[in-house]
Amino acid sequence: MEQGGNDAPVVFLNDIHRHYRQGEGTLTILNGAKLALWAGQSVALVAPSGSGKSTLLHIAGLLEHPDSGEVYIGGAPTSVLSDAERTQIRRTDIGFVYQSHRLLPEFSALENVMLPQMIRGLPRKETVARSKEILAYLGLGERFTHRPAELSGGEQQRVAIARAVANAPQVLLADEPTGNLDPHTADHVFGALMQLVKATQVAMLIATHNMQLAGQMDRRVSLDGGQIVELD
Ligand code: ADP
Numbered sequence: 001m002e003q004g005g006n007d008a009p010v011v012f013l014n015d016i017h018r019h020y021r022q023g024e025g026t027l028t029i030l031n032g033a034k035l036a037l038w039a040g041q042s043v044a045l046v047a048p049s050g051s052g053k054s055t056l057l058h059i060a061g062l063l064e065h066p067d068s069g070e071v072y073i074g075g076a077p078t079s080v081l082s083d084a085e086r087t088q089i090r091r092t093d094i095g096f097v098y099q100s101h102r103l104l105p106e107f108s109a110l111e112n113v114m115l116p117q118m119i120r121g122l123p124r125k126e127t128v129a130r131s132k133e134i135l136a137y138l139g140l141g142e143r144f145t146h147r148p149a150e151l152s153g154g155e156q157q158r159v160a161i162a163r164a165v166a167n168a169p170q171v172l173l174a175d176e177p178t179g180n181l182d183p184h185t186a187d188h189v190f191g192a193l194m195q196l197v198k199a200t201q202v203a204m205l206i207a208t209h210n211m212q213l214a215g216q217m218d219r220r221v222s223l224d225g226g227q228i229v230e231l232d
Pocket residue numbers: 020021029047048049050051052053054055056
């Protein structure tokens with residue numbers, strides 16, 4: 001992606017609509033949602049279960065198409081792109097962290113972080129060095145060869161974060177990333193995410209129910225009737 005500079009948000013969701021068919025009728029989940037994510041800014045998305053947080057994150061991450069509206073990445077509209085072009089943007093510009101780590105169980109922490117870079121076509125030697133650097137940065141310098149089952153919940157999530165940022169994305173989307181963790185571990189994982197925003201100037205959107213963590217972020221938004229509302 002071209003560097004958007006300071007004039008364009010990293011991600012801009014404009015007038016996003018998303019409906020699901022439900023029996024005879026339709027269920028409206030997003031109804032004109034509008035949200036800009038800026039480089040170096042962390043945004044908490046705090047809204048009840050079923051209000052459309054995951055749907056919004058999937059649309060922002062180009063994992064799902066809206067029924068109408070436009071997703072701009074670095075100021076460029078994405079609805080005109082082919083599937084291959086969308087996939088390419090997902091690989092290089094977007095990092096995604098889920099509630100469950102979704103690491104590949106047969107691979108080590110290091111290999112899990114290397115994979116997205118290998119898929120992108122970076123030389124193996126470079127991906128090893130870079131992956132070790134990121135894992136060490138997230139406090140996992142002693143865990144390179146561990147498989148996911150040999151890691152604690154907090155460590156698994158930090159490996160998942162390392163994997164998400166391995167290709168130095170412009171935006172990091174996290175869907176209740178601390179939802180499965182005890183409060184102390186949640187603080188640690190959250191700290192890792194905040195540290196990354198400051199260090200890399202990534203734009204970050206985190207769906208969370210944790211008000212205490214949301215309170216530490218730059219901005220808080222919610223979903224109300226399918227639209228984004230600013231909190232505070
Ligand atoms: P949240 O992440 O805030 O809990 P979701 O975005 O997962 O909310 O879902 C919002 C609503 O959309 C829920 O009521 C859910 O049941 C519905 N929904 C999500 N995905 C689908 C789908 N593929 N088909 C039908 N309904 C869906």
